[in-house]
Amino acid sequence: MLLTACLIAVPVLVIVASLFQGFSPVWQHLLETVLQDYVVNSLLLMLGVGVGTLVLGVSAAWLTAMCEFPGRKLFNWALLLPMAMPAYIIAYTYTGMLDFSGPVQSALRAQFGWGHGDYYFPEIRSLGGAICMLSLVLYPYVYLLVRVAFSEQSTAVLEASRSLGKGPWKTLFLVGLPMARPAIVAGISLALMETLADFGTVDYFGVSVFTTGIFRTWYGLGELQTAAQLAAFLLLFVFVLFTLEQYSRRRLRFHHNSAQQKPSRIELQGWRGWCACALPLVIVTAGFALPAVQLATWASSRVGETDTAEFLTLVGSSFTLAAIASVCCLVIALLLGYGKRLHPGQLEHQAARVSSMGYAIPGTVIAVGVLIPFAWMDNRVDALMREHFDISTGLLLSGTLVALVFAYVVRFLAVSLQTVESGLARIRPSIDESARSLGKGPLQVLHRIHLPMLRGSLATALLLVFVDVLKELPTTLILRPFNFNTLAVRTYELASDERLADAALPALAIVLIGLLPVILMTRISSAATPYSSVRTQSQEGRP
Amino acid sequence: MRFSRPALRRFASALFVTVAAVMIGAPATYAKTVNVYSARQEALIKPILDTFTEETGIEVNLITGDDDALLTRLRSEGRNSPADVLLTVDAGRLYRAKEAGLLQPIRSEYLEQHIPAHLRNSEGYWFGLSVRARVIAYATDRVDPETLSTYEALTDEKWRGRLCVRSSGNIYNQSLVAGMLSTQGEAATEDWIKGLVANFARPPQGGDRDQIKALATGQCDLALVNTYYYGAMLQSADADEKAAAGEVALFFPNQDGRGTHINVSGAGVTTSATNVAEATALIEFLARPEAQNWYAETNNEYPASKGIEPSALLKSWGSFKADSVDVTELGRLNAQAVMAMDRANWK
Numbered sequence: 001m002l003l004t005a006c007l008i009a010v011p012v013l014v015i016v017a018s019l020f021q022g023f024s025p026v027w028q029h030l031l032e033t034v035l036q037d038y039v040v041n042s043l044l045l046m047l048g049v050g051v052g053t054l055v056l057g058v059s060a061a062w063l064t065a066m067c068e069f070p071g072r073k074l075f076n077w078a079l080l081l082p083m084a085m086p087a088y089i090i091a092y093t094y095t096g097m098l099d100f101s102g103p104v105q106s107a108l109r110a111q112f113g114w115g116h117g118d119y120y121f122p123e124i125r126s127l128g129g130a131i132c133m134l135s136l137v138l139y140p141y142v143y144l145l146v147r148v149a150f151s152e153q154s155t156a157v158l159e160a161s162r163s164l165g166k167g168p169w170k171t172l173f174l175v176g177l178p179m180a181r182p183a184i185v186a187g188i189s190l191a192l193m194e195t196l197a198d199f200g201t202v203d204y205f206g207v208s209v210f211t212t213g214i215f216r217t218w219y220g221l222g223e224l225q226t227a228a229q230l231a232a233f234l235l236l237f238v239f240v241l242f243t244l245e246q247y248s249r250r251r252l253r254f255h256h257n258s259a260q261q262k263p264s265r266i267e268l269q270g271w272r273g274w275c276a277c278a279l280p281l282v283i284v285t286a287g288f289a290l291p292a293v294q295l296a297t298w299a300s301s302r303v304g305e306t307d308t309a310e311f312l313t314l315v316g317s318s319f320t321l322a323a324i325a326s327v328c329c330l331v332i333a334l335l336l337g338y339g340k341r342l343h344p345g346q347l348e349h350q351a352a353r354v355s356s357m358g359y360a361i362p363g364t365v366i367a368v369g370v371l372i373p374f375a376w377m378d379n380r381v382d383a384l385m386r387e388h389f390d391i392s393t394g395l396l397l398s399g400t401l402v403a404l405v406f407a408y409v410v411r412f413l414a415v416s417l418q419t420v421e422s423g424l425a426r427i428r429p430s431i432d433e434s435a436r437s438l439g440k441g442p443l444q445v446l447h448r449i450h451l452p453m454l455r456g457s458l459a460t461a462l463l464l465v466f467v468d469v470l471k472e473l474p475t476t477l478i479l480r481p482f483n484f485n486t487l488a489v490r491t492y493e494l495a496s497d498e499r500l501a502d503a504a505l506p507a508l509a510i511v512l513i514g515l516l517p518v519i520l521m522t523r524i525s526s527a528a529t530p531y532s533s534v535r536t537q538s539q540e541g542r543p
Numbered sequence: 544m545r546f547s548r549p550a551l552r553r554f555a556s557a558l559f560v561t562v563a564a565v566m567i568g569a570p571a572t573y574a575k576t577v578n579v580y581s582a583r584q585e586a587l588i589k590p591i592l593d594t595f596t597e598e599t600g601i602e603v604n605l606i607t608g609d610d611d612a613l614l615t616r617l618r619s620e621g622r623n624s625p626a627d628v629l630l631t632v633d634a635g636r637l638y639r640a641k642e643a644g645l646l647q648p649i650r651s652e653y654l655e656q657h658i659p660a661h662l663r664n665s666e667g668y669w670f671g672l673s674v675r676a677r678v679i680a681y682a683t684d685r686v687d688p689e690t691l692s693t694y695e696a697l698t699d700e701k702w703r704g705r706l707c708v709r710s711s712g713n714i715y716n717q718s719l720v721a722g723m724l725s726t727q728g729e730a731a732t733e734d735w736i737k738g739l740v741a742n743f744a745r746p747p748q749g750g751d752r753d754q755i756k757a758l759a760t761g762q763c764d765l766a767l768v769n770t771y772y773y774g775a776m777l778q779s780a781d782a783d784e785k786a787a788a789g790e791v792a793l794f795f796p797n798q799d800g801r802g803t804h805i806n807v808s809g810a811g812v813t814t815s816a817t818n819v820a821e822a823t824a825l826i827e828f829l830a831r832p833e834a835q836n837w838y839a840e841t842n843n844e845y846p847a848s849k850g851i852e853p854s855a856l857l858k859s860w861g862s863f864k865a866d867s868v869d870v871t872e873l874g875r876l877n878a879q880a881v882m883a884m885d886r887a888n889w890k
Contacts, residue, residue: 026878029882029885032886033882033885033886034885095749095753099753099756100757100760100762101756101757101759101760101762101783101787106760115761116760116761116762125748125749203710203712204748204749204750205748206709206710206746206747206748206749206890208890212712215712216712216881218611219609219610219611219712219714220712220714220717220877220878220881221877221878221881221882222611222639222877222878223878224611224615301780301781302780364609364612367612368612368615368619371615371616371619371620372619375619375620375621375623376619378620378623379620379621379622379623382623392623394623394625395620395623395624395625398619398620399620399625474612477607477608477609477612478608478609478612478613478615478616479616480606481606482578482604482605482606482625483604483605483606484606485585489607490585493584493585493586493607494584494586496584497584497586497587498750498751498752498753498772498775499775501780501781502586
């Protein structure tokens with residue numbers, strides 16, 4: 001387990017190692033001019049997206065998991081749809097709609113006879129706009145994880161709270177939310193890491209954040225090492241943040257203590273029901289339906305010009321890659337998560353933490369972290385073989401799909417690991433102990449007990465990584481083999497050339513393929529009876 | 544959605560075959576190949592590479608990506624890198640590649656004769672293949688082109704709050720400033736950037752097409768854009784884009800002085816190249832009339848080869864005097880340009 005973690009941590013360590021290679025004079029320039037801007041804007045962006053995803057994700061999860069209202073079953077999975085929308089694509093579509101020259105403002109001007117500067121309209125291409133865009137596509141991380149947590153929470157605890165005279169709101173804030181804390185934290189940290197790694201949206205909106213700074217330093221100033229150092233500082237920051245969070249809940253336990261019980265939902269009837277229905281409706285419309293319609297409009301003008309066979313190849317390669325990578329991530333996440341459970345030592349804990357840091361780093365930087373050790377190893381093997389056998393092996397792994405899938409694991413392990421861990425945290429250790437005392441080995445416990453109980457979390461982990469890989473761009477771009485394309489690569493190339501209408505079709509395809517696992521997963525989770533049981537939060541060491 | 548077992552099995556085996564084929568690599572059907580790392584995106588290079596294969600029988604393998612990321616890949620792969628040709632969309636990156644020892648010089652009479660000296664490396668490390676001009680676009684109903692003259696004059700107070708430019712993170716702005724540094728020196732350039740920033744109508748945002756749209760809607764009156772974006776909008780299938788471009792015209796600045804700023808897309812043969820002859824043949828092919836005209840027709844770029852006429856649309860904008868500063872300078876001064884823009888607070 002440690003070995004695996006170390007292997008996956010290599011690219012991250014390559015980046016951190018840049019800190020020990022001396023600082024170039026460019027640092028002086030950065031400190032004097034732009035660094036402060038980068039830091040402040042990044043923090044504001046994180047704060048905004050953190051609050052945004054928290055509010056959207058938790059309220060949606062609470063409604064669909066705990067309440068009964070018209071359309072609940074539909075929203076249950078429809079709320080996942082925005083996840084399939086790459087952030088930079090939603091940014092493009094909203095800019096198309098809300099920009100000064102877009103249809104909305106043009107209609108306003110035509111209606112009221114206004115001109116430029118006669119009225120106030122929020123500027124979409126701004127920090128606030130970036131926060132909205134990222135929140136709209138990233139809240140599903142929070143929603144998915146928290147909904148699983150809520151639906152596994154027992155009604156008994158909640159009913160106890162209600163019977164003690166607390167209303168539904170107080171119950172939510174005093175019982176529901178605190179018990180779902182690991183899931184909320186896991187979801188938000190995923191959203192925030194993705195925010196820190198995002199380049200497309202902030203670049204298009206002209207917001208200077210840390211990521212844009214990294215690329216400016218690398219591309220503009222030609223300072224790869226300084227760029228890697230900036231990325232390393234970003235990593236340290238994220239690491240400290242998560243360590244603090246872990247520390248603050250070190251004494252808390254979140255697993256359940258009593259047996260299965262079917263959850264009963266709060267019935268919302270009449271106008272309450274429709275109000276409850278309105279919230280997810282707005283979220284799904286804003287995060288998915290509107291941009292999807294805009295994409296479809298753009299795409300419809302181009303359908304005839306598309307080479308179908310080539311397009312299907314793109315779909316096939318994207319799907320295959322995403323499937324392989326999500327399974328790899330899941331297996332490794334299980335290995336690490338379960339290993340941590342078996343040997344809850346500091347070393348195992350930190351190993352798992354470090355190996356999942358890749359999620360907060362922009363994909364291109366991770367790609368460099370993968371490229372360097374792979375190419376180094378290949379070249380060493382080649383040199384050895386030439387020396388002893390006079391054979392040139394060339395590059396064995398660099399430039400193959402193996403390197404690419406490895407990079408995906410490095411980048412997205414956090415997603416599956418967080419999901420698996422927050423699932424494992426809800427299984428009482430006494431279950432393991434009873435099974436072990438009945439003579440079952442650790443693998444049997446995993447197979448016979450944990451896997452069935454974790455079914456929901458595992459499906460979630462698979463889905464999240466699958467969709468992430470489908471959308472993934474920078475790593476794919478730089479590590480892929482010759483003549484190998486994915487939908488995301490195609491979308492990006494066209495969009496970066498400002499050919500949005502041409503980019504719309506592959507973008508729409510990403511969204512549609514992203515739907516497949518969402519639908520599949522809904523079937524799995526509805527087929528499996530949820531292991532709902534009473535969970536109390538016990539604080540160790542309390543008198 | 545229910546899948547029958549045989550269907551699932553067939554799907555699984557199809558997946559397996561795909562994966563296996565990609566992992567092992569499809570069998571080579573051509574005797575000769577050339578491997579290309581291209582910063583020019585696929586849609587803007589693949590068709591002409593296909594023509595090359597048809598005409599010469601040399602197979603072309605292609606990876607596209609960001610310039611600097613491709614450079615990093617090339618560097619880490621070292622002498623075992625499969626790449627034979629590096630294609631970039633900016634002279635600065637060719638300069639960087641040469642400095643990092645990633646390119647080798649080639650001799651080609653054809654290229655030396657046809658590509659002007661200031662658009663290629665003097666020792667044959669790389670060759671410019673198409674020219675991009677960065678010009679002033681203006682709203683025809685509010686700006687009299689008589690009032691326009693040079694890049695330098697854009698800092699004039701009469702343009703206060705009337706100028707739109709994209710972010711300084713963009714390579715075309717960086718190379719414009721680098722060109723300025725090379726001809727006007729550091730102090731004058733920094734003053735110029737400050738004056739420019741003072742005249743911005745809004746914080747830099749969006750791409751070049753967005754600046755042109757902003758001209759059409761009246762958010763600003765002047766913008767700095769690359770010519771081919773304007774051309775693409777004029778030919779766009781989207782009616783709004785077309786209409787926006789219709790309200791805008793281009794002005795080629797500095798015609799009485801050093802000329803309008805240009806950058807090139809270009810190519811060089813990598814140090815690790817094993818197919819040098821094929822690589823040279825490819826670069827020569829890209830400089831021949833057929834490819835040069837193709838650049839112009841599909842992406843509205845100006846030909847780099849001597850004696851080749853630009854496309855009809857480009858001609859309709861009038862001919863212009865291009866800055867004859869060695870494009871190598873743009874690469875050498877790129878970092879300095881970015882720092883100057885940082886200091887002058889060009890976001």
